[in-house]
Amino acid sequence: MGVTDTTGEQAFDRARELKRFEESKLGVKGLLDSGLTSLPPFFIHPPETLSGLKPARPSSDPIPTIDLSGCDSGRRPSVVGEVGRAARGLGFFQVVNHGVPAEVLDRTIAAVKAFHEQPAEAKARIYRREMETGVAFFSNLDLFHSKAASWRDTLQIRLEPKADMEEIPEVCRSELMEWNQQVRRLGGLLMGLLSEGLGLNSGRLEELTCLETRVMDQVGGLQVKHGDVWVDVTPVPGALVVNIGDILQIMSNDEYKSVDHRVLANPRREPRVSIAVFCNPSNRENEFGPFPELVSSDTPAAFRQFNLNEYMTRFFKKELEGKSLINYFRA
Secondary structure: OOOEOOOOOEOOOHHHHHHHHHHHOOHHHHHHHOOOOOOOHHHOOOHHHHOOOOOOOOOOOOOOEEEOOOOOOOOHHHHHHHHHHHHHOOOEEEEEOOOOOHHHHHHHHHHHHHHHOOOHHHHHOOEOOOOOOOEEEEOOOOOOOOOOOOOOOEEEEOOOOOOOHHHOOOOOHHHHHHHHHHHHHHHHHHHHHHHHHOOOOOOOOOOOOOEEEEEEOOOOOEEEEEOOEEEEOOOOOOOEEEEOOHHHHHHOOOOOOOOOEEEOOOOOOOOOOEEEEEEOOOOOOOEEOOOHHHOOOOOOOOEOOEEHHHHHHHHHOOOOOOOOOOHHHEO
8 A cells, every 4th residue: 555645646665566576576687578667666775875875986906816827836825825915905806717717607607697588487487585495586685675676686596515406497507517516616726725824724614615706797896895995896807706705704813804895786788797606604503703723812702603594694684785794793
């Protein structure tokens, strides 16, 4: 039921329109395909949010690009140093010569784009927010919590433990399985470098797999907050972007940094495709906190212990904007 304002016109009923959008299972691509001519109000940010979107300033500390070639040779100490400095500073870095073939990246991005380009009815079959089957298509993870919805759709797939192959859409199934194999190998390499950057054994992080990597195509828009300013992440052809997440900052006892980041609205007509892989601890009941090796009388634990269930519960109670939970878990 709408609310009538003082002019006699019916005011926008946000809850009703969100429900209608969700039940349509169209997503934003489906809205466009249906002949949308104006932006629905629930996608429009309030003035106080828009006024704070200042352009990114040129930075004297651009997002570093790290060459991973030679990690199994005499170059490894140098690469470890670069990774450690980037993780302690900006919390974001790009990697090249990472071993993932360019054709695999291209095929994966093309396959994910092909999924989203399908007719709405083909995608509606897996439109859901639950992950019991390991596969879900939806629009806006925080649709019912955010001040404004973002112009994006998401295909989410749980790749490990072993995914149900039949649930993964056929249009992108083989490409995502190939991508998963590459990411598993690269993830192990990166976690080894990050462990060594903390002065730990190279295998210390691998079993916990607290790492996020992101692949973007050639359309920019990703920004990282560095101090009080936003810095553009300029896409490097063939590079992967690595982001230090909250849990890794906690386990590093505040040495590594998880920083705010955002993606600006795409000003171009071509779609922007991002593929993110989140590597989380597999046991949600285990207690996590700073590594004991990094805690001493001189550097006491900066964070309390928690399990992944508690972290994820807090995470999903917030809108995606300002998602960092670092301060919530401080000791």
